[in-house]
Amino acid sequence: MVVRTITGAIAGIGAVEVFVEVSITGGGLGLFLVGLPDNAVRESEQRIRSAFENSGYKMTARKCVVNLAPADLRKEGSGFDLPIAVAILASTDQIVVESLEESVFIGELSLDGSVRGVKGVLSVVAEARKQGRRRVFVPVENSAEAAVVEGIEVYAVERLSDVVDMLNGAKAMTPVGSSVAESIAEESLYAEDFSDVKGQVHAKRALEIAAAGGHNVIMIGPPGSGKTMLARRMPSILPPMSLEEALETTKIHSVAGKLGTCRGLMRQRPFRAPHHLASPVALIGGGQNPQPGEVSLAHNGVLFLDEMPEFGHSVLEVLRQPLEDKMITISRAKYAVEYPSNFTLVASMNPCPCGYYNHPTKECTCSPAAVHRYMGRISGPLMDRIDLHVEVTPVAIDEISSSQLAESSAQIRERVMRARDIQARRFASLPIHTNTMMSSAMLRDFCPLSAEARALLDRAMERLQLSARAYDRIIKVARTIADLEGVEHISPLHISEAITYRSLDREGWGR
Numbered sequence: 001m002v003v004r005t006i007t008g009a010i011a012g013i014g015a016v017e018v019f020v021e022v023s024i025t026g027g028g029l030g031l032f033l034v035g036l037p038d039n040a041v042r043e044s045e046q047r048i049r050s051a052f053e054n055s056g057y058k059m060t061a062r063k064c065v066v067n068l069a070p071a072d073l074r075k076e077g078s079g080f081d082l083p084i085a086v087a088i089l090a091s092t093d094q095i096v097v098e099s100l101e102e103s104v105f106i107g108e109l110s111l112d113g114s115v116r117g118v119k120g121v122l123s124v125v126a127e128a129r130k131q132g133r134r135r136v137f138v139p140v141e142n143s144a145e146a147a148v149v150e151g152i153e154v155y156a157v158e159r160l161s162d163v164v165d166m167l168n169g170a171k172a173m174t175p176v177g178s179s180v181a182e183s184i185a186e187e188s189l190y191a192e193d194f195s196d197v198k199g200q201v202h203a204k205r206a207l208e209i210a211a212a213g214g215h216n217v218i219m220i221g222p223p224g225s226g227k228t229m230l231a232r233r234m235p236s237i238l239p240p241m242s243l244e245e246a247l248e249t250t251k252i253h254s255v256a257g258k259l260g261t262c263r264g265l266m267r268q269r270p271f272r273a274p275h276h277l278a279s280p281v282a283l284i285g286g287g288q289n290p291q292p293g294e295v296s297l298a299h300n301g302v303l304f305l306d307e308m309p310e311f312g313h314s315v316l317e318v319l320r321q322p323l324e325d326k327m328i329t330i331s332r333a334k335y336a337v338e339y340p341s342n343f344t345l346v347a348s349m350n351p352c353p354c355g356y357y358n359h360p361t362k363e364c365t366c367s368p369a370a371v372h373r374y375m376g377r378i379s380g381p382l383m384d385r386i387d388l389h390v391e392v393t394p395v396a397i398d399e400i401s402s403s404q405l406a407e408s409s410a411q412i413r414e415r416v417m418r419a420r421d422i423q424a425r426r427f428a429s430l431p432i433h434t435n436t437m438m439s440s441a442m443l444r445d446f447c448p449l450s451a452e453a454r455a456l457l458d459r460a461m462e463r464l465q466l467s468a469r470a471y472d473r474i475i476k477v478a479r480t481i482a483d484l485e486g487v488e489h490i491s492p493l494h495i496s497e498a499i500t501y502r503s504l505d506r507e508g509w510g511r
Contacts, residue, residue, distance in 0.1 A: 003091045006104045006133065007083040008124030009075050012337040013251045013292070015120065015127040018075065021067040022087040024060050031088075035068030038076045038289070047078075047109045048085045055113035055160050060092050074335075076289055079118035082107035082137065085160060086167070099167040102134035106142070113160045117141030119257040122250055125149045135175070137163055144264045145254060147176045148247065190236040190268065195408040196229075199395040203230055206390040206501060207346075208412050211237045212419035213480030214434030215473075216323065216345035216385060218308065220504065221392030222362070223355045227348035230392070231304045234346055235269045236409035238301070239417045245300045248340065252299055256292045270301035272343075276310040284318045290330045290337050295322045298343035308347040309377035316382055319345070323385045326437070345386065349378075360393065375504070384469045387436065387477050389503040419483040435480045440472055447479045453492045460499045474498045 002023045008015040031045045052059045066084055068075045083105035089095045106124055107115040121142040126149050128136050135153035138146045143156035153175040157163050165171035194204060203219060207230060210217040219227040241249065246265040253259045253266060274283060274294045285293030295303060305311060322328050322341040330337050351357040352366040352374050366374070383389075420434070426446060427433055438446065449457070461471055477498035478490045485494075 001091065003087050003097055003100070005083040005087040005090070005100055006128070007080060007106055008104070008120075008127050009073060010077070010120040010123060010255055011073075012339060013123060013248070013255050013296075015123040016070075016073060017127055017131055018073070018080075019069045020080065020083045020087050021069060022084070022091045023065045023067075024062050024088075024091045025065070026062055029061065029063060031064045031066060033066050033068070035066075035071040036074045037068060037080075038074065040078050041068070041075050041080050044078065044081045044084055044109075047081055047111060048088065050111040051081075051085065051109040051113040051160055052089075054111065057089060057094055057160075057164070058092060060088065064088060064091075077118060077120070078108035078116075079106050079120070079124075081109040082115060082160070082163070085109060086163060089164060095164055095167050096169070099169075102132075103167075104128040104133050104136040105163070106136065107139045107157070109160060115139045115157050115159060115163075120255045121146050122148060122247075122254045125152065125154065126247075126251075128152060143176045145250070145259065147178050148250065148265050150178050190233075190409065192233045193236060193409045194233050194412055195405045197226060197233065197406055198402060199399040200226055200230060200392065203390050203392050204407070204412070206388050207234055208237065208416060209477060209480050209484065209501075210234075210344060210346070210388055211412075212416045212484055213387075213423070213476065214344055214436040215387035215477060215480065216347075216436075217388040217390060218347040218349065218383075218386045218504070219390045219392045220349050220351050222359050222394060223350060225392045225394050227392050228306055231302075231306070231346045231348060232271065233409060234302045234304075234344070235271050237412045237416055238269050238344075239413065239420050241267065241269060241300060249300045252292050252296055252339070256297060258297060270298050271304065272298040272301070273304040273306060276305075276307055276312075278311070278315060280312075280315050280318045283315055284322070285328055285339055286330045290332070292339045293328070295319070295341040295343060296328060296339040299340045301343060303343045303345050305345070305347040308349045309374055313377070313379075316378065320382060320385065323382075347386070351375075380467075383504060384467050384473075387473045388501040390501065391503050415484055418486065419480065422483045422486070435476045435483070436473075438476060438479075443472060443475055447475050447490060449475070449490055449495070450492070453478075453490060453495045456492050456495050457499070460502075464499075464502060466502065470502065474502070477501060 002021055005020045007018050009018045033042055049059050086105055090097045106121055108118050110116055117139040121138055122145050125136050125146045129149050129152040137155050137157050140156040140158050146154045155173050156176050166173050206217060221227055250266045272294045281287055283294050285296055326342040328339045328341050352364055352371045354365045356362040357364040357371050423434055478494040481494045481497055482490050
């Protein structure tokens with residue numbers, strides 16, 4: 001007799017339904033796992049045997065074959081322990097087989113029979129609901145995450161005996177209530193606020209534009225001028241995440257095992273700040289068993305690269321594709337996985353190795369050649385993909401000592417949300433939602449320029465020797481500035497302000 005239970009395997013940020021088939025026959029001893037299991041799955045035999053012994057259940061003494069179907073899909077992780085254990089118990093008449101219908105099992109077994117949390121539960125539960133399954137058993141640790149999915153009964157289990165007793169009718173369990181409504185009702189509160197930042201009006205304006213249009217931004221200035229302080233407050237002025245964005249973001253962090261103490265949906269936009277010694281794989285994702293990288297963990301949020309020139313050349317260059325495509329594809333010989341990476345890049349850098357090039361009061365000790373080499377660590381093609389170049393100057397003493405509070409993040413966010421609403425209506429019939437995602441063809445439709453505005457932009461292109469990509473990005477920034485003002489047409493003033501944010505294209509920065 002073959003007994004079957006249902007679980008899931010992670011594929012990208014989604015999941016594929018997996019059937020655990022158990023057949024106990026004569027001839028030989030031991031448990032045989034087939035169906036492309038990795039080492040963690042193969043080691044489940046010893047965890048299951050010990051869990052049975054410490055929970056009062058019997059392991060079969062006959063040959064036990066466990067097939068994980070589809071057999072050509074690689075199975076990774078320890079979440080297969082519980083479905084394998086349940087199938088074996090049902091095969092030995094310790095669980096009522098009929099009770100397994102339309103049930104999905106996820107969880108790792110401890111040696112004492114308790115059930116531990118695993119990664120990617122949200123994706124597996126979402127796939128189970130999609131396939132029409134009725135209920136799912138998950139570890140208590142993952143119950144709030146699983147309860148986000150509506151339309152399926154979620155049971156939180158602490159021990160293997162909880163599952164067995166419920167399936168046999170010896171114990172009644174109450175499904176975990178859905179946490180979606182509570183999660184949506186919760187306001188996203190950020191510990192850091194723009195009201196803490198003294199001065200830096202020009203930099204705040206640039207970050208507001210970046211938030212309104214989804215533009216990438218780089219801040220250049222001497223040490224201690226507030227670049228990191230400004231960057232860390234960027235998520236606080238972004239619009240609250242929609243339910244779709246929150247689900248997708250939570251899936252990514254669940255698959256990567258990065259949810260931490262989060263319960264249910266992630267409501268705050270992610271802020272990722274990798275160290276400059278991070279490898280290309282850590283940034284972009286991949287590895288022997290592909291995992292999302294920092295660019296995907298920052299999806300729907302902010303990726304902050306502090307002191308950008310200190311990152312390795314190969315690390316920075318892998319950013320080109322996600323900045324353009326908003327998606328990362330990790331290819332292997334037999335399969336490929338995709339991870340979304342629609343993030344806002346916020347970078348910071350010193351203007352030179354000593355940090356005081358163009359400083360109003362301190363003298364720079366670097367030679368022109370040293371400044372040129374330092375700036376050259378960021379390639380032209382990568383700099384082209386950054387819309388806003390912001391000069392951050394030191395804050396005056398009287399501004400630092402002032403007791404007057406600056407504009408709060410909530411006030412800035414209101415303007416950003418109004419601009420985003422304009423863009424949502426503009427792109428209602430298109431698969432984009434911010435100005436930065438417009439193609440060149442869309443620019444002709446949504447960003448017509450007057451003769452005066454076009455002449456101004458043409459003069460800037462000739463003087464600054466800008467690329468065609470920079471030309472398009474200036475128009476996109478100008479479109480966002482117009483949206484912040486609530487006007488339909490792009491004026492020469494909007495073009496002029498957008499051009500001022502191309503500081504690093506000028507000779508004054510040693511380029």
